[in-house]
Amino acid sequence: MSEILDLVGIFVFALSGALMGVRKRLDVVGMGVLAEMTALGGGVVRDLILNVRPAAFQSLGYVLVPVVATAIVFFWHPHVARVMPAILVLDAAGLGLFCAVGTEKALEYGLSPLHAALLGVTTGIGGGMLRDVLAGEIPTLLYDRQLYAVPAMLGSGAMAGLWAHGLYGWPATLAAAVLAFGLRLAAMRRNWRAPLARGIGE
Amino acid sequence: MSEILDLVGIFVFALSGALMGVRKRLDVVGMGVLAEMTALGGGVVRDLILNVRPAAFQSLGYVLVPVVATAIVFFWHPHVARVMPAILVLDAAGLGLFCAVGTEKALEYGLSPLHAALLGVTTGIGGGMLRDVLAGEIPTLLYDRQLYAVPAMLGSGAMAGLWAHGLYGWPATLAAAVLAFGLRLAAMRRNWRAPLARGIGE
């Protein structure tokens, strides 16, 4: 079941990568490469840090799902102008799913709850950061003052906390993912902001 | 013999990195750092994913060849204006060699043909992407509408296909490398292009 949540996360991150390709006027191949990297980047980094062979290089689904996502965006995306909001919502969904699944996998490999949550955040933000850096932009994570990393931390922290209390399995993972996703959406809608250091001004 | 092809790939990628340094007006040290990273980046990522210690940190040649390439560019490059075409041709040669050698190494470590080809593409495009991102540019791979990733995929796929039919050794590796190199050159010369998604326009 965790594999299914992981594949859903790969799918929505791949959509966000392919849409970023549309926004940057890349051709279908560039869209596909960006979709693969956005979708698989966070998980590959997670698995390298856990010192296991990355799942993306063992499973057929991990490689093919971004191809499908690219085809959908290529044939179906309605107007370029509507792309950016869709990228942000899909990115929020991928963030939530990858935080929860990444934290869970790290706990299974014996990391402490704190470090598992840190690796979950890394998994969640890795793909999107790679997408933005490759597209020549400062990562949304850093630039966007609407809270981005905080929902990731709370979702990963919730996953680690549930695990530490003996609650795990796909309902716990899904709950942590939905928590991070909902907080990120709320931060975007309600314009929640973290403070700036003194002397910068608004 | 595969080691020799690998070193040739390192040499041409290092030349492309050092020439990018010239184009960006970096000094000789910056040229050298960019040459090392362009030449060794793809292979290091490949070896990390295969979960073995990167060849670049075990072999003398891997470290010294980019130093030689940097010296050649430093003393010999004729005019800055002629640099960009040379970067593109050398990059195509490195792409072909790294795709073929990377796929071969992945097959030797037991990956399936599909995943070996994916890792070969990663090896081929990794160094050049790192070079472009560090130089503050969107990777050629994404931006250039003349086919870049498709030759890499076909070269890596050819290598995996030959292997699956019991054909391997340096002639097979070289053939796959030449295939990817030739396709990339033809794509540049004949301006072959992949389609854009609807609504972007030309």
Place this chain on the structure above:
Amino acid sequence: MSEILDLVGIFVFALSGALMGVRKRLDVVGMGVLAEMTALGGGVVRDLILNVRPAAFQSLGYVLVPVVATAIVFFWHPHVARVMPAILVLDAAGLGLFCAVGTEKALEYGLSPLHAALLGVTTGIGGGMLRDVLAGEIPTLLYDRQLYAVPAMLGSGAMAGLWAHGLYGWPATLAAAVLAFGLRLAAMRRNWRAPLARGIGE
């Protein structure tokens, strides 16, 4: 004792990352993420190449020190205008410490002195390059014509040389770190420059 030097390096790199966040007008969360990545990036790459689980995902101090550094910068940094010189000095200190500690760890894991020094340089420059790329800038390392990589190479080389002569322990590590730090500061103060290739002009 090496752990203490490593933590000092993490602290000063984290300060430089948080200050870069101030310069880019990031909020406190973005500052923290940039601080963590700057501080931990070089060491994570080092440990991935050594094929061991990264220290950052096993130790409490590695994760918390950047949080403390971010809080200090958030409450205390005096004026944005004074930020850039401080980034450069702290970056030089982190460079020296990470080169020395990274080379030492690589030697302990059995790399040859040459490759250990190369990995020390990688450790030293990795975090700062990540910081600059994420902040949307060409890495200082490449762009700044005042010597940057040369002090790193000499510091790492000194560490490897001392080790090869049976001299190790924290005084040797600290001496190598101070050598690289001092050379980098001198290069900035005295404007030491590496040559450009012909045809670029000054």
